[in-house]
Amino acid sequence: MPDIDVDTLTRITREIFTGWGTPEDDAAWVAALLVRANLRGHDSHGVIRIPSYVRSLKAGDTNPKPAIRVEYETPLIARIDGDRGFGQVVARQGIGVAIEKAKAQGLSAVTLRRANHVGRLADYAEMAAGQGLLGMLWVNAPMALNVAPWGGAGRRLGTNPHAVAVPGPDGSIAISHDFATSVWAEGKLRVKFNRGEPCPPGIMLNGAGQPSTDPREYYTDPPGSLLTAGEHKGYGLSLAIEVLAGVLSGTGAATPERGPLRNGTLMICLDPDRFLPREAFNAEVARLLGFVRSAPLAAGAKEILVPGEPEARTERERRRRGIPVEDETWRQIRECAAEVGVAA
Amino acid sequence: MPDIDVDTLTRITREIFTGWGTPEDDAAWVAALLVRANLRGHDSHGVIRIPSYVRSLKAGDTNPKPAIRVEYETPLIARIDGDRGFGQVVARQGIGVAIEKAKAQGLSAVTLRRANHVGRLADYAEMAAGQGLLGMLWVNAPMALNVAPWGGAGRRLGTNPHAVAVPGPDGSIAISHDFATSVWAEGKLRVKFNRGEPCPPGIMLNGAGQPSTDPREYYTDPPGSLLTAGEHKGYGLSLAIEVLAGVLSGTGAATPERGPLRNGTLMICLDPDRFLPREAFNAEVARLLGFVRSAPLAAGAKEILVPGEPEARTERERRRRGIPVEDETWRQIRECAAEVGVAA
Numbered sequence: 001m002p003d004i005d006v007d008t009l010t011r012i013t014r015e016i017f018t019g020w021g022t023p024e025d026d027a028a029w030v031a032a033l034l035v036r037a038n039l040r041g042h043d044s045h046g047v048i049r050i051p052s053y054v055r056s057l058k059a060g061d062t063n064p065k066p067a068i069r070v071e072y073e074t075p076l077i078a079r080i081d082g083d084r085g086f087g088q089v090v091a092r093q094g095i096g097v098a099i100e101k102a103k104a105q106g107l108s109a110v111t112l113r114r115a116n117h118v119g120r121l122a123d124y125a126e127m128a129a130g131q132g133l134l135g136m137l138w139v140n141a142p143m144a145l146n147v148a149p150w151g152g153a154g155r156r157l158g159t160n161p162h163a164v165a166v167p168g169p170d171g172s173i174a175i176s177h178d179f180a181t182s183v184w185a186e187g188k189l190r191v192k193f194n195r196g197e198p199c200p201p202g203i204m205l206n207g208a209g210q211p212s213t214d215p216r217e218y219y220t221d222p223p224g225s226l227l228t229a230g231e232h233k234g235y236g237l238s239l240a241i242e243v244l245a246g247v248l249s250g251t252g253a254a255t256p257e258r259g260p261l262r263n264g265t266l267m268i269c270l271d272p273d274r275f276l277p278r279e280a281f282n283a284e285v286a287r288l289l290g291f292v293r294s295a296p297l298a299a300g301a302k303e304i305l306v307p308g309e310p311e312a313r314t315e316r317e318r319r320r321r322g323i324p325v326e327d328e329t330w331r332q333i334r335e336c337a338a339e340v341g342v343a344a
Numbered sequence: 345m346p347d348i349d350v351d352t353l354t355r356i357t358r359e360i361f362t363g364w365g366t367p368e369d370d371a372a373w374v375a376a377l378l379v380r381a382n383l384r385g386h387d388s389h390g391v392i393r394i395p396s397y398v399r400s401l402k403a404g405d406t407n408p409k410p411a412i413r414v415e416y417e418t419p420l421i422a423r424i425d426g427d428r429g430f431g432q433v434v435a436r437q438g439i440g441v442a443i444e445k446a447k448a449q450g451l452s453a454v455t456l457r458r459a460n461h462v463g464r465l466a467d468y469a470e471m472a473a474g475q476g477l478l479g480m481l482w483v484n485a486p487m488a489l490n491v492a493p494w495g496g497a498g499r500r501l502g503t504n505p506h507a508v509a510v511p512g513p514d515g516s517i518a519i520s521h522d523f524a525t526s527v528w529a530e531g532k533l534r535v536k537f538n539r540g541e542p543c544p545p546g547i548m549l550n551g552a553g554q555p556s557t558d559p560r561e562y563y564t565d566p567p568g569s570l571l572t573a574g575e576h577k578g579y580g581l582s583l584a585i586e587v588l589a590g591v592l593s594g595t596g597a598a599t600p601e602r603g604p605l606r607n608g609t610l611m612i613c614l615d616p617d618r619f620l621p622r623e624a625f626n627a628e629v630a631r632l633l634g635f636v637r638s639a640p641l642a643a644g645a646k647e648i649l650v651p652g653e654p655e656a657r658t659e660r661e662r663r664r665r666g667i668p669v670e671d672e673t674w675r676q677i678r679e680c681a682a683e684v685g686v687a688a
Contacts, residue, residue, distance in 0.1 A: 076420060077450050077618050106421050107453050111619060134588065151648045152639030164584040175587065177580030209642040230573035236521030236651040240508040242632055243519065244478065248619040253632035268612065274421050275455060275592040288586055288597035295496030298553040304495045307580040 002330055003322030010035045012337055012344045013047060019340025020057040022064040022086070030088045033119050038323045041314035044187030045120045047325060051332045053086075053117075054339075061260035062086060062116050068093050076101050078110045079250065087118030087263050094267055095124040099131050102269035111249035112265040122178035122311075124267065125165035129173045132278070134270040137163045139263050140246035142255050147182045148225035150235035153209030155225045157254050159185055160241040165308075167272070169282045174289065176308035181238040182226040189215050189226070203227060346674055347666030354379045356681055356688045357391060363684025364401040366408040366430070374432045377463050382667045385658035388531030389464045391669060395676045397430075397461075398683075405604035406430060406460050412437050420445050422454045423594070431462030431607050438611055439468040443475050446613035455593035456609040466522035466655070468611065469509035473517045476622070478614040481507045483607050484590035486599050491526045492569035494579035497553030499569045501598050503529055504585040509652075511616070513626045518633065520652035525582040526570040533559050533570070547571060 013031035018024055030053075038046035056062040066085030070078050078097045082090030094110045101108035112118070121137040128135025141158035149156050159180035168174035184203050192199045193215035206212040207222030218224030228234030242253040244266045251264025272281045293304050318324075325333070337344035357375035362368055374397075382390035400406040410429030414422050422441045426434030438454045445452035456462070465481040472479025485502035493500050503524035512518035528547050536543045537559035550556040551566030562568030572578030586597040588610045595608025616625045637648050662668075669677070681688035 072618070074450060074618070079619060106418060107451060109451050109614060134592075148642065149636045149639055149648050151642055151645035152636070153642040154639035156636045156639045162581075164581075164588070166584065166587050175580075175583055177577075177584060179574075179577040179580060183574070205642055209640055209645075211643070229575075229577050230523075230527070232651070233521075233523040233573050233578075236519075236523060237506075237508075239519055239632075239636065239651060240510065240521060243510050243629060244508070244614075247625060247628045247632070248478075248614070248616060250620055253628055254635060255631075256635065270453060270588075270592070272592060274416070274418070275423060276594055281591060284591045284597055285587060287599075288583075288591070291598060291600065292493045292496070292500045292583065295493055295498035295500045296553055298492065298495055298497040298549055299555070301495035301553075304493050307576070307583060 001324050001326055003324050004330070005322050006035060006039065006319060009038070009047060009323055009325070012333065012342060013050060015342040016050060016054065016333075016336050016340060017057075017064070019342060020054065020064055022057075026064075026086065026089045029092060030086050033088045033123055035323070036123065037120050038325075039315045039318050040120075040122075040311035041318075042120060042311070044185055046323075047333060048329045049117065050336055054336045056116060056260060059260070066090070070097065076105045076108050078108075080110060080112050082112055082115035084114050084116065087112075087115040090115035091118045091124050091265060094265065095127050095135070098135075098267045098269045099128055099133060102128070102133050102271050103131070106271045106274035108269045110267045111245075112263070112267075113250040115263055115265065117261050118263045118265055120178055121161055121163035122165065122176050122308075125163040125178065126173050126176055128267075128269045129165035129167040129176065130171050132167045132171075132271070132273070134167065134272060135163075135165045136268045136270075138241045138245040138266045140242050140251065140253065141261060141263050142242075142246055142252050143257060143259050144261055145254055146186050146226050147228060147238065148205055149239070150228060150232045153205050153207075153225060155223060157181075157228075157235075157238045157242065159226070160238040160245070162237065162241060166285060168285065173308055174285045175306055176311075179229070181229055181234040181241065183229050183234070184226060186226065189218055193219055345668050345670055347668050348674070349666050350379060350383065350663060353382070353391060353667055353669070356677065356686060357394060359686040360394060360398065360677075360680050360684060361401075361408070363686060364398065364408055366401075370408075370430065370433045373436060374430050377432045377467055379667070380467065381464050382669075383659040383662050384464075384466075384655035385662075386464060386655070388529055390667075391677060392673045393461065394680055398680045400460060400604060403604070410434070414441070420449045420452050422452075424454060424456050426456055426459035428458050428460065431456075431459040434459035435462045435468050435609060438609065439471050439479070442479075442611045442613045443472055443477060446472070446477050446615050447475070450615045450618035452613045454611045455589075456607070456611075457594040459607055459609065461605050462607045462609055464522060465505055465507035466509065466520050466652075469507040469522065470517050470520055472611075472613045473509035473511040473520065474515050476511045476515075476615070476617070478511065478616060479507075479509045480612045480614075482585045482589040482610045484586050484595065484597065485605060485607050486586075486590055486596050487601060487603050488605055489598055490530050490570050491572060491582065492549055493583070494572060494576045497549050497551075497569060499567060501525075501572075501579075501582045501586065503570070504582040504589070506581065506585060510629060512629065517652055518629050519650055520655070523573070525573055525578040525585065527573050527578070528570060530570065533562055537563055
């Protein structure tokens with residue numbers, strides 16, 4: 001398993017996408033976010049996606065030069081049509097609009113439709129937080145279903161993530177969480193499957209609706225399904241996300257129809273300055289985090305972390321020693337590179 | 345355990361609060377929401393609260409005639425100071441302001457501070473949904489801590505609930521969830537404690553930070569703590585709620601200080617009409633719910649429910665046969681009634 005240097009991996013990724021007609025700036029942005037996912041330890045959202053993005057470009061499902069359009073706009077709301085562009089490119093424009101409106105009005109809501117895989121929500125929530133705003137995102141994927149409703153056994157919901165980022169002083173990020181409403185993301189189960197290992201109980205059901213710890217029972221017919229995080233709580237949140245992100249954006253909610261991956265997205269930004277002085281906000285958030293960290297440790301725990309900290313640590317480590325890419329993923333990326341004459 | 349008729353229980357509750365100087369209309373509203381919590385099966389938020397509300401009125405912690413004041417207002421944002429009023433009374437005004445602004449602008453955010461226990465968030469989210477809006481609420485309780493941060497063992501967070509209600513056609517509610525970010529609410533553990541029963545694993549830690557199934561280890565010194573729902577996911581959401589609901593509202597985040605119960609609240613309302621035609625919204629939500637219900641059943645499950653349905657069923661049942669009130673709670677309520685000359 002090679003450790004690939006960040007700049008090299010970013011260049012290769014960018015050049016693969018420009019090789020398929022993506023404008024330089026957009027390709028650089030998609031590459032930056034894929035590599036950032038690896039840097040932050042979320043490899044399922046990193047360069048492992050390159051081959052499927054390339055397949056989508058080849059199939060014409062991803063439009064490398066989308067005419068992204070604001071379909072409807074008020075001083076606080078915007079609906080954006082991504083014209084089947086890279087999700088990262090559409091979401092960059094979306095969060096830019098949301099940030100601008102929230103700075104002017106204190107509050108904004110922006111939806112995205114006809115956007116491909118947007119990647120990690122934390123990236124956009126943190127762009128808002130970096131500008132001093134509270135950033136919140138909800139995302140569905142109406143044709144990428146893998147989660148059972150509470151009490152059910154079939155795949156009826158996506159992993160429907162939710163993210164919130166809280167600003168710290170001077171453009172820093174105080175808190176950033178981004179979680180799937182399923183117990184596990186599907187990628188984590190696939191790793192177990194590839195390694196021939198069982199998963200813990202409470203992660204999945206098999207196709208007969210029985211609890212199972214055998215990932216092979218997930219990838220078969222009838223297929224297994226993932227359980228929701230926190231039982232009925234994750235189910236409730238996931239269902240709400242189908243409406244907030246899927247229905248409101250015009251992407252639609254979970255459906256048995258098949259087609260290319262589309263993410264429906266809702267972004268809300270809030271400006272703390274409308275609620276209390278910035279110094280008071282920063283001081284209270286810092287006090288909260290200090291108080292939370294002051295708890296005695298649970299048995300077996302080494303420390304109490306704030307959401308976003310594990311990612312920041314992994315990034316420091318991986319910037320130094322490079323990004324570990326599994327042999328098979330690296331082989332596929334080099335194949336994608338060779339196809340468009342990119343040195344890798 | 346007597347079954348008390350809804351009208352009788354509502355009258356007694358209302359008269360107890362008017363007996364302590366609460367205006368007729370406000371007392372009727374608080375009584376209606378407490379009894380509604382019982383009707384919907386959430387007894388922990390129902391008339392069991394009467395004695396503590398009365399104690400708070402006696403102590404001067406709850407102000408029966410608050411001068412509720414909008415401290416700051418724009419066409420889409422309001423910050424409300426509840427003047428230590430009943431949380432239900434302050435939140436009624438808050439959601440009214442949020443509904444009005446969202447109808448005019450498509451989106452609104454309202455915070456509440458210096459409000460006592462607001463009760464079930466679903467009630468306010470459903471008031472917005474009943475007006476055709478998406479209603480979202482986040483609430484903290486900075487001095488009522490019982491939940492450990494992920495990896496920690498001390499009480500550092502409240503049960504910090506989150507609620508979303510989705511409108512259906514003609515003033516109906518299509519989906520309504522309202523959940524604590526802890527695995528269990530504290531009241532559920534207290535029931536086990538009172539009955540001398542153990543709780544399942546994964547609910548609590550004892551004061552030494554060890555997993556425990558003995559509720560007695562929660563109610564001792566050093567005290568136990570509740571775990572967050574979905575492990576680090578509930579922790580991330582709970583911490584975000586400390587900021588969204590506690591810090592933004594001016595209530596403050598979780599603190600070791602002691603004092604009367606205060607709920608910090610953030611409400612956001614969204615008008616679907618700004619995003620897609622109402623008929624399309626209703627049709628897509630209905631299609632989603634039909635699709636979710638069409639899943640095969642998981643082993644041991646009887647049916648797939650939509651959040652809000654269990655409550656609606658309990659309400660139908662309890663309207664018919666009355667509300668079961670435990671002997672001890674009923675004794676305490678009658679004591680509160682006798683104290684202000686109310687027939688019960």
